[in-house]
Amino acid sequence: MFADERRKKILERLAHAQSVTVSALAAEFGLSESTIRRDLQELDELGLLKRTHGGAVPIEVASFEPTLQEKHTQRAKEKSAIAKAAVEWIQPGDTILLDSGTTTLQLARLLPDMELTVVTNSLMIAEELASYERIHRLILGGELRTTTGAMVGPFTELVLSRLHVDKFFLGANGVHLTFGVTTPNAIEAATKRAMMRAAREVILVADHSKLQQRSLVKICDIDEIHTFITDAPLATDEVEVLNRNGVKVVVAEETQQKE
Amino acid sequence: MFADERRKKILERLAHAQSVTVSALAAEFGLSESTIRRDLQELDELGLLKRTHGGAVPIEVASFEPTLQEKHTQRAKEKSAIAKAAVEWIQPGDTILLDSGTTTLQLARLLPDMELTVVTNSLMIAEELASYERIHRLILGGELRTTTGAMVGPFTELVLSRLHVDKFFLGANGVHLTFGVTTPNAIEAATKRAMMRAAREVILVADHSKLQQRSLVKICDIDEIHTFITDAPLATDEVEVLNRNGVKVVVAEETQQKE
DNA sequence: ACGCATGTGCTCAATTGTGCTCGTTTCCGA
């Protein structure tokens, strides 16, 4: 990987995400932070990005919606770490299904532009993927929900009934060992269930704040999850319960340097 | 193997990979690195690649998509006038179907926030409608096309086969009295036909630059259109032909503010 | 045979990319 190549990738990344961090880039490329800093400095001088402390942001002015933006930043580091670990699960040629949600949106941003089929019911993810060249994108239709930007309902489920994907990345509001996986909205829950039926492997992505939480509507029992990717180490007994239920647990490393 | 031949191969290699290395090329061709360096230098001076330390990367065309943004501004005033006239056709409680395209996008922007069900296969329109409170929004899914942001294909048509809307606002690239209504892409044309089948009334919206133009793929004959909204007065014989085919013609008044 | 252009390989000092250290600056939570 050459410097120019790497810088191009940094710009690509920045085109999809609102920001990049020095530490994350260093970890991703397997290089020192010094090198990344030099890259960012160079790109900054060329006017291709704007340097910030700890990273960089795109050059555009961006009068983005604050509410959505806010949510992004909530536990952004955790979500990003989880998304990064989740991307590792994806191989060229895969057919993946992305649930709506901020963690999966982050995942979409981190997707490499490789031979891939991505199915999603999230308007934001669809938008995010619009510029990818090589990714084949199938959008599940449905009724558009304002709060989550998700497309849900019978039409979504109709299309899902005709689909079969390799991997489904499921987001949720509550992950409880005995009460199962939950979300606040009944229609969304039904759609999530339909997505599970369409997938060979169900991968649950949720940061540690969701753990042992209960939301209103149950999506599924914990043993219906094949893999659970989260950001903080679980208690040993929790891992034991999960493993006993056939759930593989992956704890995402926050970027190398621990604080 | 001649030098020119070798250089051509290097360029081919670079067209497929993101980069090439001097050492790899030297090994592959069984030549010294000096020779490869001279090749790369030559190609760099010719502007056919960009030299880096240890190898080379392709020239960046940086072909960002101005096309979509450009299209917005093209004939914006006409499109806006048409959209304004089209909105008059919509009543509270209606179920309307919006085609993808810049004119219909403009229409979506001008929609009053009233009791309404809007169905669309356009990602941009979906996004535009995301903030509306009272409008019930149904998004047709399908494969996402990069150039137009439209969702098309069998899944789109599957959902459409289950729907019935009051009014369909159809966009097109060519409107010809004898050859009918046309568009450049076959898959999009098929989806547009499916949308027509799902509608009680088909309303064609197209500015006068599309008139008597032909694009590649035919969507329908002119007599399958119920209403045609455009921005410039047509010739009297044209109107006569249209009326004879059962097409109601509406000419939108350009708004007062001329510059 | 001769002169010359071209293509190639080798050597070596100079350049570049990178990692590391260290003192300074900036940020964030108490």
Next chain:
DNA sequence: TCGGAAACGAGCACAATTGAGCACATGCGT
């Protein structure tokens, strides 16, 4: 407002890569 942690930039060291120069081989026309 303050203190510690994180991030920063300058400077240095080291290794890989580079370019210039030279030598050698081949091909071509005279």
